[in-house]
Amino acid sequence: MQKHILNRLKKVFKVEGDIKAPLRIKIVADKDLVSSILLYLKNQMGFIHLNHMSCVDWIEDNKFELVYIVWHPEQKQTVLVHTFIDRDNPVMENIDTIWDQANTYEREMREMYGIEFPGLVGAKEFILEDWQEMPPMRRDFDTKKYAKETYATRPGRENARDVRKEIMKRSGEELPEFAKKYSRD
Amino acid sequence: MFEMTTLVIPTEQRRSDEESLITENKMTNNPDKNIKTLGIPTEEEIKQAQIDFAPRCTSAGRVNDKETQKMVQYILNFARKHSLFVLAYGTGCGAIEIPATMTSRYDAERFGIRGAATPRQADVLMITGYLSTKTLKRVIRVYEQMQDPKYVIAFGSCTINGGMYFDSYNTIKALDRYLPVDVYIAGCMPRPESVINGFIKLQELIQNGNAGGGKCYRDNLDWYRANQQKVIKNWDFPDKYNW
Ligand code: SF4
Numbered sequence: 001m002q003k004h005i006l007n008r009l010k011k012v013f014k015v016e017g018d019i020k021a022p023l024r025i026k027i028v029a030d031k032d033l034v035s036s037i038l039l040y041l042k043n044q045m046g047f048i049h050l051n052h053m054s055c056v057d058w059i060e061d062n063k064f065e066l067v068y069i070v071w072h073p074e075q076k077q078t079v080l081v082h083t084f085i086d087r088d089n090p091v092m093e094n095i096d097t098i099w100d101q102a103n104t105y106e107r108e109m110r111e112m113y114g115i116e117f118p119g120l121v122g123a124k125e126f127i128l129e130d131w132q133e134m135p136p137m138r139r140d141f142d143t144k145k146y147a148k149e150t151y152a153t154r155p156g157r158e159n160a161r162d163v164r165k166e167i168m169k170r171s172g173e174e175l176p177e178f179a180k181k182y183s184r185d
Numbered sequence: 186m187f188e189m190t191t192l193v194i195p196t197e198q199r200r201s202d203e204e205s206l207i208t209e210n211k212m213t214n215n216p217d218k219n220i221k222t223l224g225i226p227t228e229e230e231i232k233q234a235q236i237d238f239a240p241r242c243t244s245a246g247r248v249n250d251k252e253t254q255k256m257v258q259y260i261l262n263f264a265r266k267h268s269l270f271v272l273a274y275g276t277g278c279g280a281i282e283i284p285a286t287m288t289s290r291y292d293a294e295r296f297g298i299r300g301a302a303t304p305r306q307a308d309v310l311m312i313t314g315y316l317s318t319k320t321l322k323r324v325i326r327v328y329e330q331m332q333d334p335k336y337v338i339a340f341g342s343c344t345i346n347g348g349m350y351f352d353s354y355n356t357i358k359a360l361d362r363y364l365p366v367d368v369y370i371a372g373c374m375p376r377p378e379s380v381i382n383g384f385i386k387l388q389e390l391i392q393n394g395n396a397g398g399g400k401c402y403r404d405n406l407d408w409y410r411a412n413q414q415k416v417i418k419n420w421d422f423p424d425k426y427n428w
Contacts, residue, residue: 128319128355129318129319129322129419130318130417130418130419131418133354136354136355141354143352143353143354144352146354147351147352147353147354147358150354150415150416151347151356151357151358151359151416152357152358152362153346153347153351153358153359154345154346154347154358154359157345157346157347
């Protein structure tokens with residue numbers, strides 16, 4: 001069954017792919033082909049459900065990898081459609097005309113990775129509010145540095161130092177026996 | 186303790202005494218005023234009368250003296266301590282402990298702790314976990330809408346020093362920079378016992394008159410505002426402290 005699905009996709013679209021697991025087929029497609037593949041999967045092959053869309057940041061290759069996961073409810077099969085887009089100019093085709101729920105995923109990707117989807121409906125702000133830096137899920141965004149600069153820390157608790165001994169001294173209490181093995185020193 | 190009879194104010198008597206004193210003074214100081222005009226008073230006269238006959242607070246025999254205030258404060262604190270209305274509002278993971286605290290097993294209502302639907306009716310604001318900057322903005326608005334006296338209880342290590350979200354780009358780390366916190370409850374997450382323990386600590390503070398960050402917030406508003414504006418980028422609050 002899986003081989004049949006894979007061969008059919010390979011024949012129609014000339015894509016590469018292999019069988020990852022008993023219920024999982026992976027294909028890697030060109031960016032421009034993705035929407036036709038998804039439409040074909042939905043209308044001709046019965047993969048009527050869009051499970052998930054996600055994005056991976058391959059900063060070393062200067063690429064974003066987008067993954068579309070679709071599901072066939074009767075055959076219990078999953079197809080993962082992978083595609084790569086340019087990281088400097090991240091534009092991807094909008095597929096919310098195929099599945100409405102793609103809109104939500106795309107808005108999140110736009111906010112978290114800065115990927116543009118031309119024709120995408122919906123407010124620019126999705127989850128974050130008043131965000132002025134670069135999109136926070138990109139790997140070149142230095143989260144730790146930003147958090148350190150923006151949010152005040154409590155003096156003395158800037159790092160993960162074990163302060164139980166000091167508290168013991170201050171309050172005159174004994175560290176219970178069971179707690180001793182959790183020491184960080 | 187309840188010698189209330191000494192506090193009864195001999196109002197009529199004192200008023201008339203004072204008035205006579207004032208008019209005497211005026212007569213000597215300002216001879217022009219002695220001429221009595223019958224009929225409609227001039228504007229100046231009205232102003233003067235408003236000053237003269239305004240209710241005055243002098244210490245002796247009035248409700249405002251120190252002993253009375255102490256007693257009134259004692260009674261007020263006693264009442265406040267036993268009727269803590271908690272705003273039904275939860276952030277972070279900690280709100281899941283509140284139902285357990287309030288319902289029959291731990292039954293926080295025996296301490297007078299119960300929920301309130303709106304900030305205007307609530308006394309206690311519970312911050313039950315991490316606060317993203319987006320939530321912080323709402324929390325500040327909610328806090329400012331609450332009526333004095335108001336108390337803040339902060340839950341969990343996230344509000345104390347960031348907890349496991351110490352390196353998040355979107356959550357604050359020390360809550361008392363942005364709101365005056367009365368009681369911190371440590372733990373991740375604190376169990377209902379420690380929540381109730383925290384409330385009892387707050388009751389102690391209220392009884393001693395040490396709780397209530399509202400005044401502190403008003404006095405140090407500039408400091409709090411500066412901190413808040415540092416994390417809330419698009420500041421669209423009203424300029425004045427307006428409640
Ligand atoms: S202290 Fe722990 S339980 Fe509480 S909000 Fe933070 S992570 Fe969640």
